[in-house]
Amino acid sequence: MKNEATWRETKYVQRGGRLRASTDLREVVMGSRLCGDCIARLYDEYLPRYARGAAADLGCGKVPLYGAYRPHVSSVTCVDWGNTPFQTTHLDFECDLNGALPLEDASFDTLILSDVLEHIARPEPLWAEMARILRPGGVAFVNTPFLYWVHGAPYDYYRYTEFAHRRFAEIAGFEVLVLERIGGLVEVACDVFAKSASAVPVVGNPVAALAQSAVGLWSRSSTGRKVAHWTGRKFPLGYFMVARRLPAPQQS
Template structure:
């Protein structure tokens, strides 16, 4: 894929930019009441998937203000759903995704097979985002090593992956990773884990499975799934159930989110 010979450096102007920036629209995530949330549009996020999308949105809403800076690489970017969250914090954006992505490619700087060495020179980026991608990569350790290569010293990788979650993006859904696998990937790539947090526990896993099954009931399925998600989000805001979710995530993680840093030397 791609047809690029050798390594290239993708340059940017001093202010944030993206291909066809005027055509960008919110997709998977939207801002409501000043917070990043899962889109309520079923064409963007199915009702049964809003719980996971909401957990992912919460992670990036909290972490991007701290870690997004300089030149940012959005890998497996799709419709670049996080763009609105980091556009005011970075100086440049490079978008790379593969050809079998189901989303439109109007913002891509490069179509590329993420199982192959990245078409980018060493130490080009201050920030790399890998959201909902690693489970779709057949050579995950190689991709993490490539991310470490293209990160500048003191640069950060932010990623999230599902764990107890349905098969998606068929047929390109290959793995589920424990926290131990993720830590091993980072260690072998020479990256330091600064944060590794579960996206939920047993309560979220059970609610997600119920919502995903309910959404296929004719006529009322979407409403029932939306109600399950809303009730679960409300319950998880209560301190006892929040503690239960966090404790149960040790054995039944809904997914994981991670921040890793490339050391100075």
């Protein structure tokens, strides 16, 4: 990663010993704080378990998760395309993730694809490239939205179900270790409300912030987790996955 010393927190921040969505409206719009917090909790839980070795952040943008995964890996390579609206001085390779990646075979142990796959017009080739550049036993962290507004237009192409995630991963030669739904009906309803409310002048942002704070507390309670588990089967806000690269089949 270029210019590591100048990296700063953007979308995600460490507060009180845990990863959270930033409250800086230049980094996270008011209506997306709840979603950001839900995603941050999952990376907080699973990065220490599975991230290791040489890491590549694909579709890295401003490298918002760098502070969370850096303590667990030995090196970081940042990859993104030229059309990204997020200007960064940390980019190692500029390329279109829909095509071949300028990275060597079996050269990484950890891949990060955070809010990226929905913007890839041809997901199958990217999965094949991920399998190519990962060492056997290496892992890919992937999160995508589901019941979530259109963003990054005109490059917002897909919403994947958990079944699609598992299918793409397994076809490419991965074993799914973790596949969790992000939120459920309550979180989806709050996300839509917060995004709508924040558009109202003067009072909108405080109302959206209050609603998301309340639902965030609910989501962390045992009852909230149970409700999200059941309602997320039909109404997930998104998905989070950790998939391990399997060894290539032995030639007979």
